[in-house]
Amino acid sequence: MATILKAAPRNEMKGSTLTTIRSAGWIPAVVYGKEYGNKPVQVEEIDFIKTYRAEGKTGVFSLDVEGEKTDVMIYDIQYDMMKNQYVHIDFYAANMKEEMDADVPVNVVGEAQGVKDGGVLQQGVFELSVRALPKELPDSIDVNVEELEVNDSIFVKDLKSGADFEFNNDPEEMVVSIVPPTDEPEEETAEEEEGAEPELVAGEEGEEENMEE
Template sequence: MAATLEARKREDLTTSNTKAIRLAGEVPAIIYGYQVEPKTVTVNSIELLKTVRDEGKNAIISLQVDGEAVDVMLHDYQVDPLRDELVHADFYAVNMKEEMDVRVPIVLEGEAIGTKEGGVLQQPLYELSIRAKPKDIPEQITIDVADLAVGDSFLVSDLKESKNFEIMEDETATIVSILVPDEEPAEESAEDETAEPEVINGNKDENEDK
């Protein structure tokens, strides 16, 4: 079931009106995409952030615009870096019957055996590219790493197949691995460096005695 978010048409696009909208806690936005003529709207900033936080960035949102419902995804947004506030949002109207390509976050679960033994967990891949119909897009891909020992890796090919979506990543790509801990030979190098001058100094003293 899609999350619901109220929106209002925005016809006054002047700078002064845009500032007033933001001061009132609203975010200027645009809707475009499948069977939708581009239109400008405003949505409540807090409600939008709450919806994305609760439902995920790939959530299908039923945007209610003056009594008309449009199924959309939050395609892009802009944030004021100084105030850390939303200043604009782009909503993309989707075809619920057509597959689309999206990136889904990868979440690791459990503590790997290898890390308990001193290994170092490395995660090269944080998102997974998949193809699915909008209603079948998962909020996240969860991977249990508890059984990974030192030297083990979890590849894209190790993921269980899903009937609801197709994985678009290279099957040989590494998602997470447990590296062997460094032996840290730095101290031995330091000893070697100090050993050589002592021999040189010793030879120098012998020459002086002669």
């Protein structure tokens, strides 16, 4: 059974009204699409969190606005880290028969052999642009790094696109690499510091010459 998220129409756009909506446990949102137009709505925060956990950012689910159901995806989420609160959600009304572009998170899998040998993993991109029908968009792009040695890299061209989607990124774009560890300069030991002769500044040097005279 497809996931259904219920929403209510939202008419007021004033800041004070939005604050009241959030205080009541709802999230202001908007639904838009080429054929759908633009409709302000609001969704209950608890229901949205359950839907987001179940479908992810690229999952397609049904948004029910007063009995009118529309296939949508989560296009953008605004979250206030200070208040620990969802601020606004953008839902995209997807045409299920038309390919679309979406940013899909990169998920690094495993521990690289090069990291075990002292190297450092560098991740070049954290999302990849993918084109596919809405139902075929992946939740994430898994990149297995277990066999990577120091100085090895994985580029977009090295990733195997699924049968139902393709990458939009430059094939030569680096996704992850293992770089050699950086050598930190050795700190001067206490003995070296004690054995070092203090440098004389110009004023001190002149005073010594006067004393000799």
